Amino acid sequence: MSTLAFREHRNILNAMNTLLERFLSYVRVDTTSDATSKTVPSTAKQFNLLKQLQQELTDLGAADVTLTETGYVLATVPASAGLEAAPTVCFLAHVDTSPAYSGTDVTPIVHENYQGQVLILPKDTTQILDPNDPMQAELKTAIGKDLITSSGDTLLGADNKAGVAIIMTMVETLLNDGSIPHGKLRVCFTPDEEIGRGVDHVSLEEIGADVAYTADGGPLGDLNWETFSADGATIIVEGVSTHPGTAQKYGMVNAIQVASRLISALPVEWLSPETTDVYQGFVHPYIMQGNSAKMEIKFILRDHDNDKLAAQGTLLEKLCDAFQAAHPTAKISVRITPQYRNMGYWLRDQKKIVDLMKQATINAGVEPCIKPVRGGTDGSRLTEKGLPTPNIFTGGHNYHGPQEWITRQDMEKSLDTLIALATLWGQETSIN
Ligand SMILES: [Zn+2]
Missing domain, CATH: 3.30.70.360 (Alpha-Beta Plaits)
Structure with missing residues (x-):
């Protein structure tokens, strides 16, 4: 399906507005995780967002909506008629934000139709976004788009609430618009990714998928199927x-x-x-x-x-x-x-999983940029356990700090990519 066709579908649903609204509502919920805590999840406040997501999935009409005691929200989007034999694909995102910077009272600012000006964030005027600073040159890619920042005294939380909002909007789009064909999809929202415990308390049986993707990547077009060991x-x-x-x-x-x-x-x-x-x-x-x-x-x-x-x-x-x-x-x-181990050891032999991710990005009108991650993802551990899980961009920049930013338009491209990927997998009968 062409990008244009997606746009038409989404215009009907007005999903573009709901994606931004969702994102702005999720980032306001304090979900900082805590590496020094021994509880599961590490901070009880993560349940505030997890419960909201559980309710939202139920309201949207998703099937099998569950919130586990350990802090995982799981749900199903049933396959389109006739596509029940397609592999089940899970999309994952994490609700927690990094303990590296405050995530309390996040007040996002939408700079509509950003024109490349220097932005001084109001609650901490030492936090300056300047596209002419060589270290911040990526800001130039936001010109003409709706740029979202924090107010300067907190991180923004695009890592990974952009992914949560994108996946939720994908669920809404597919449940409301029966004309987009796809196989069975699973959704999994996880706690405690930022402290390395993101998949400690969920089993592959609970996830219930043949292949998975985290929507927890960086700038527009970035795709990851290799991580550190x-x-x-x-x-x-x-x-x-x-x-x-x-x-x-x-x-x-x-x-x-x-x-x-x-x-x-x-x-x-x-x-x-x-x-x-x-x-x-x-x-x-x-x-x-x-x-x-x-x-x-x-x-x-x-x-x-x-x-x-x-x-x-x-x-x-x-x-x-x-x-x-x-x-x-x-x-x-x-x-x-x-x-953890480099997911590339498993994924290099599973071409289809990576190739469809690239093709979906192209179908969304974005040039794929494959990058090795200098770190791990929840997908590293899932892949090692037996569920191949590469990572897809959400559009975010400058994670874990007060200068974190993302644009509405790049989030929409990530949404287009996930929908295109669901469609491509709907045409398959095996993951190999
Ligand atoms: Zn993340």
């Missing part, structure tokens, strides 16, 4: 603690000194986040704490290639061995913990 590492240095005044010469081993030199031995020039990009991985120490008796250093290890990731672990092990040999009376240990 990720491990955590913890090094513990136990020194030999003696009274500094009475210590026999060379008897003391100061854990702070050993840990500092161990960190200094890492090749920061080519293996750290600040010196790498695209497909280059890194070893990133992010916590170092303790005292002269015992130090603990925590790392994240990241690479798109599992062998290179393993080599990062080996590097830390070899460093620890060398420091252990130099300080035989100290005790130096390293523990590597697997986190």
Whole structure:
């Protein structure tokens, strides 16, 4: 179906307005997650939005609408008549926002028909959006569109409430307009993605799909089917603690000194986040704490290639061995913990899943831009568990901070892409 045909359908439904209205209403609900919390979901306030979404899906007439105790909203859009044999496709988005910046009392501002002017956000005038700043050049793509920002004192929450609003509007469009053919669709709104627990408490049986897509990507046209593979590492240095005044010469081993030199031995020039990009991985120490008796250093290890990731672990092990040999009376240990794996290892053999995503983007009138993610998504974990789940753009920029922005028109293109994708999958009988 052509983009124009979609537009006609949506004009009937006035979905363009409801998409923006939905987005503006969702971002006002405080849903910040909390990595230090042990509850599920990590913050009870996420239920405020989850319940709203449950109600909305029910009101729209979706089937099987469920809100689980662990904070997942699930629903079904039944297949069009005759397309029951098509694979079931799930669309996912997360309701929580990043704890990196305040998500309380978000007051979105719509700058209609933005003309490229410098924007000073009213509640924190140090927050300035300037398309002439080379770091913010992407703002030029918003010229002529309806630009949405926060008021400067909070993040906006386009990550990922744009995805939630887009998926909800897709559901509305497909349920109201029987002329758009599609197979059975599932919808899943998740909590706690920003703290890495997004799919911890939902099973593949509950999701109930053959293939899935997260609508949790970035700028217009960006598609992701490769992510990092990720491990955590913890090094513990136990020194030999003696009274500094009475210590026999060379008897003391100061854990702070050993840990500092161990960190200094890492090749920061080519293996750290600040010196790498695209497909280059890194070893990133992010916590170092303790005292002269015992130090603990925590790392994240990241690479798109599992062998290179393993080599990062080996590097830390070899460093620890060398420091252990130099300080035989100290005790130096390293523990590597697997986190998630690059979804590309599974998706590179499942061409149709990626190809239809690209084709749907083209059908929506957008040029696809395939980018490897320098991080993970909920899809990384789902794909590893057995549900292939690449990621689709929502149109958002500058996530996790007060200068986050998105445009109405780019969200609409994401909506067009999801509808086109549902239509393309409706013509298929298997995912391979
Ligand atoms: Zn996100």
